[in-house]
Amino acid sequence: xxxxxxxxxxxxxxxxxxxAAAPDEVSAFSxxxxxxxxxxxxxxxxxxxxxxxxxxxxxxxxxxxxxxxxALRDFQEKFGLKVDGQAxxxxxxxxxxxxxxxxxxxxxxxxxxxPFTYYGHAGRTSSDQKTDSGIPKGKAPAAQxxxxxxxxxxxxxNLPQGYSKAxxxxxxxxxxxxxxxxxxxxxxxxxxxxxxxxADPRFPNTISDVIFQPGAFTAVSDGQIWLxxxxxxxxAVMDAIxxxxxxxxxxxxxxxxxxxxxxxWSRPQIxxxxxxxxxx
Amino acid sequence: MKRWRTYALMITAAAALVxxxxxxxxxHRMRNAVTIHAENHYQQAYxxxxxxxxxxxxxxxxxxxxxxxxxxRPQLAESWRLSTLAHAAANELPLTLLPFxxxxxxxxHVGEFTYQSAVKPAxxxxxxxxxxHTLQTLYRExxxxxxxxxxxxxxxxxxxxxxxxxxxxxxxxxQNQDNQVIDGMKQINIQATDYTQDFSPExxxxxxxxxxxxxxxxxxxxxxxQAAGKLKAMIGVRNAALRQIKESGRGSHEQSYELxxxxxxxxxxxxxVSKKGGHVLWYMxxxxxxxxxxxxxxxxxxxxxxLRERGFHNLTLTKRxxxxxxxxxxxVRQIKNVRIYPASIKLKxxxxxxxxxxxxxxxxxxxxxxxxxxxxxxxEKSVRSQINKDLKVREVNLAVxxxxxxxxxxxxxxxxxxxxxxxxxxxxxxxxxxxxxELVGN
Numbered sequence: 001x002x003x004x005x006x007x008x009x010x011x012x013x014x015x016x017x018x019x020a021a022a023p024d025e026v027s028a029f030s031x032x033x034x035x036x037x038x039x040x041x042x043x044x045x046x047x048x049x050x051x052x053x054x055x056x057x058x059x060x061x062x063x064x065x066x067x068x069x070x071a072l073r074d075f076q077e078k079f080g081l082k083v084d085g086q087a088x089x090x091x092x093x094x095x096x097x098x099x100x101x102x103x104x105x106x107x108x109x110x111x112x113x114x115p116f117t118y119y120g121h122a123g124r125t126s127s128d129q130k131t132d133s134g135i136p137k138g139k140a141p142a143a144q145x146x147x148x149x150x151x152x153x154x155x156x157x158n159l160p161q162g163y164s165k166a167x168x169x170x171x172x173x174x175x176x177x178x179x180x181x182x183x184x185x186x187x188x189x190x191x192x193x194x195x196x197x198x199a200d201p202r203f204p205n206t207i208s209d210v211i212f213q214p215g216a217f218t219a220v221s222d223g224q225i226w227l228x229x230x231x232x233x234x235x236a237v238m239d240a241i242x243x244x245x246x247x248x249x250x251x252x253x254x255x256x257x258x259x260x261x262x263x264x265w266s267r268p269q270i271x272x273x274x275x276x277x278x279x280x
Numbered sequence: 281m282k283r284w285r286t287y288a289l290m291i292t293a294a295a296a297l298v299x300x301x302x303x304x305x306x307x308h309r310m311r312n313a314v315t316i317h318a319e320n321h322y323q324q325a326y327x328x329x330x331x332x333x334x335x336x337x338x339x340x341x342x343x344x345x346x347x348x349x350x351x352x353r354p355q356l357a358e359s360w361r362l363s364t365l366a367h368a369a370a371n372e373l374p375l376t377l378l379p380f381x382x383x384x385x386x387x388x389h390v391g392e393f394t395y396q397s398a399v400k401p402a403x404x405x406x407x408x409x410x411x412x413h414t415l416q417t418l419y420r421e422x423x424x425x426x427x428x429x430x431x432x433x434x435x436x437x438x439x440x441x442x443x444x445x446x447x448x449x450x451x452x453x454x455q456n457q458d459n460q461v462i463d464g465m466k467q468i469n470i471q472a473t474d475y476t477q478d479f480s481p482e483x484x485x486x487x488x489x490x491x492x493x494x495x496x497x498x499x500x501x502x503x504x505x506q507a508a509g510k511l512k513a514m515i516g517v518r519n520a521a522l523r524q525i526k527e528s529g530r531g532s533h534e535q536s537y538e539l540x541x542x543x544x545x546x547x548x549x550x551x552x553v554s555k556k557g558g559h560v561l562w563y564m565x566x567x568x569x570x571x572x573x574x575x576x577x578x579x580x581x582x583x584x585x586x587l588r589e590r591g592f593h594n595l596t597l598t599k600r601x602x603x604x605x606x607x608x609x610x611x612v613r614q615i616k617n618v619r620i621y622p623a624s625i626k627l628k629x630x631x632x633x634x635x636x637x638x639x640x641x642x643x644x645x646x647x648x649x650x651x652x653x654x655x656x657x658x659x660e661k662s663v664r665s666q667i668n669k670d671l672k673v674r675e676v677n678l679a680v681x682x683x684x685x686x687x688x689x690x691x692x693x694x695x696x697x698x699x700x701x702x703x704x705x706x707x708x709x710x711x712x713x714x715x716x717x718e719l720v721g722n
Contacts, residue, residue: 032575037600037607042575058700066695066702066720070674086577158603161720184566185540185550201388204371214322214374215447242601242608243626244562244640246550248532268531271538280531 028096034087038064039158046087048106050075051118052099060106060118063158160241167207169229171237174211176229177219179276186274187233189247191240193278196251203251247271250278315444322443325372326436330429332366336390337422344419352407356398356415363391374447375465383425390418432464497534497645499557507537507553514551514560514590514639517543528552534646536561554645562640564628572605572631579607579629586627586636587611595625605631613644618654619679622647622688649680649688656690656709663692663707671696671703681706683715691715 034042043064050056055078056071069085076083079094087095102118109116159165171194179190197203197210204210212220219225247253253276254264267279339362343355367387397411407415435441446461502510508522525539540550551563574582580600587595592611596619599610606628613623624647628638660676667673675695680688690709695702706716 030575033577034575035577035580035600037602038576039602066697067700070697070702158601160601183550184548185564188564201392202384204368209368209371213371238603239564239628239638242628243610244564244638245642246538246552246562246564248528248534248552250531269529270531271526271528273538278531279529 028101029087029092031089033089034064034092036064036066036069036085042087043068044106044110045101045103046072046095048101048118049095049099052101053095054119059115060110062110160238163207163241168234168237168241170208170211171241172229172234173225173227174217174219175237176233177224177227178217179274180227180230180233182274182276184232184236185246186276187236188239188244189250189273189278190253190276191237192245192247193250193253195240196245196247196249200251246273247278249280251280253278319442319444322373322447323436325369326433326443329366329369329373330426330433332362332369333387333422333426333429336362336366337419337426340390340415340419340422344415353398356394360391360394360399363387363394367391374443386418386421386425390422393418428464432461435464436461497554497556497559499559501555502553502558504537504539506558507555508539508541510553510558510560511539511541511549511551511563515541515549515563515565515636517541517546517549519543520546520549523548527555534561559641559645560639561642561645563638565635565637567630567637569605569630569637570632574631574634576600576602576607576631579631579634580609582634583607583609583611583627583629583636587625592625598624602631606637607631613648615654617678618690619677619693620647620649620652621679621681622649647682647688652680652688652690654678654680654690656692658692658707658709658712660692663694663709663712666707666712667694667696667705671698674702678709679706681715689715695720 029045030042032042034046039062041062044060044062046064047056047058047060047062047068050068050071051060053075055075056068058067058071072087072091073083073085075081075095076085076091079098081091081094106118159168171191174194175187175191179187182190194207194210197216198205198207204213211217211225215221217225248270250270252264252267255275256277257275259265264279269277269279271278336359339355339359343352343359346352346355367384370384370387393411393414397407397415441461443461449462504525508525512518512520520541520543523540523542525537528534528536528538535555536552537555538550538552540548542548547565547567549563549565552561553559554561580597584597594614595611596614597609598612598619598621599608601608609627609629611625611627613620622643624643626638626640627636629635630637656678664673664676673694673696677693679691679693681691681693682688691706692709694705694707696705697703702720704716704718704720705714707713708715
């Protein structure tokens, strides 16, 4: 009986030791399937590992875009995995075995915000020049993920296609200045009007030209555009950019209590949201 | 003692007065400087506008007079450039609230026409009779508009009129103030109106504005109560109470109910339900999204299930983005192996609990593209062979897209890479022409 217990105890100790010695391979990633379009720590690790083995040559930015997607597919093809372009558990295991991930190094470089590469050991560089040397042939030793990451202070800017960060900030400023007291839908609708004007041939063709067109927005004329926008205004802008248009294609809006232009009343009205009437 | 105090008071008062006067004078000078600066800017923009419209008229005239229609292209390209410059100058003027709209529209037509007929085509095909006729119409109109602008310019110069006054007049309470600049501009607009009317049938841009190429919705008219029920069923909150419901105005392209519902303690859901057929056109739930708990993959599964449960089938996910803690997914209709890009549905998933916090199917409902033939005339092999050898083809799909003149056309969609950049190429499946090429996110 005692012997049996001893065996059991020894077994438990052994298991614990093994666990401690060989780092848990899956725990390197968070354990979730990483798919295209994702952002975050998992993507940074994925990009770093793919770059380590020479498949990913782009910038490590934590955004799973097409560059990462093709790199991952190439990797899957080379390693005889199912080529689906997403990092499931089999793919992650293979990646962990084929590469190393120096978390601290990568995060430090990310926080510095300078371009850097992560090709194997020798190929690490923090300048723009990339060396192809140091790509390990065959299998590299197991992952050495060093503890938990220092809490990430870098920012991931995943921007909608065709929009710069400045565009979004400027729109948020305009929307906040124009409609900060309005319901959320009203703020999305004001953002949509800006976007609809950019698309319309009769108006200027860029976000900034539409916003600064003389007389177009009262918030621009009276300087309220330079107030600091809140999170709601930013959210409204993002929703409008992503395609939600509560204004239903409106090009103008006005506040019926304060509008002075007779002409604006002649436009076909679409609907009223909050205090604003939206029209074509 | 008393006298001394009176003197002191008087001196202080005098000093204050002098300081105040100096300050006032300074302010006045500064204001003047700013006003002059703004006025000069407007003047410059207007002179540029007239100059470019003149040059445009000239360029159109020259291209009409050319011997061969083939040689017109460079001249038309020049017109294209000038129309863009004129458009930019027009947008610098404080005319947003003035009915100058249609003159702007004219510039947009010239730009569109010259681009389609001269800049875009790869082949050196001569202009068709129809295009030649359009060019003549545009030339006649450019004459009228240019004359009108010159007239206003003359008035401004001789009478020393100010654009700042125009701005004040437009912003002011009295709308019918006598302002010669505004009157002149209105005159130009009336001329352009005539032109727009006799031009509109084959004017592609107008279709974008009128949305008359859209599918008609089917189904019975629904009541307000039914509309509220549809929205509640869509978001899956049966016990939500109706807070507000309104009918859309005559400017909307689909008659609908605009409503918002809210369950006790829950967030407000705003949305729009079509009167005909009771389709939920879109909805948005306004609530803060907390720390992300699910992955983008799981968010996609949630969205897939949401669509399946609501009877949407034959959709394929084409775009997926994560912005902080929300995921935005775009699905498009798929018929056999063809992606129908104009028929798209968008979903926004909160990554704290997987709730679908926004939904939009306007494009899906109105752009079903039922009548497009889905068999390519050009083979995939021949399309691949015409691609630059430096490019690596990664993926090929068949897809229907909407081109610049708003026609739905069948294309080969190719994802190609060059170095670290990925491009999406759309090549017409009927003749192999390149319809669109874009750089997609890294």
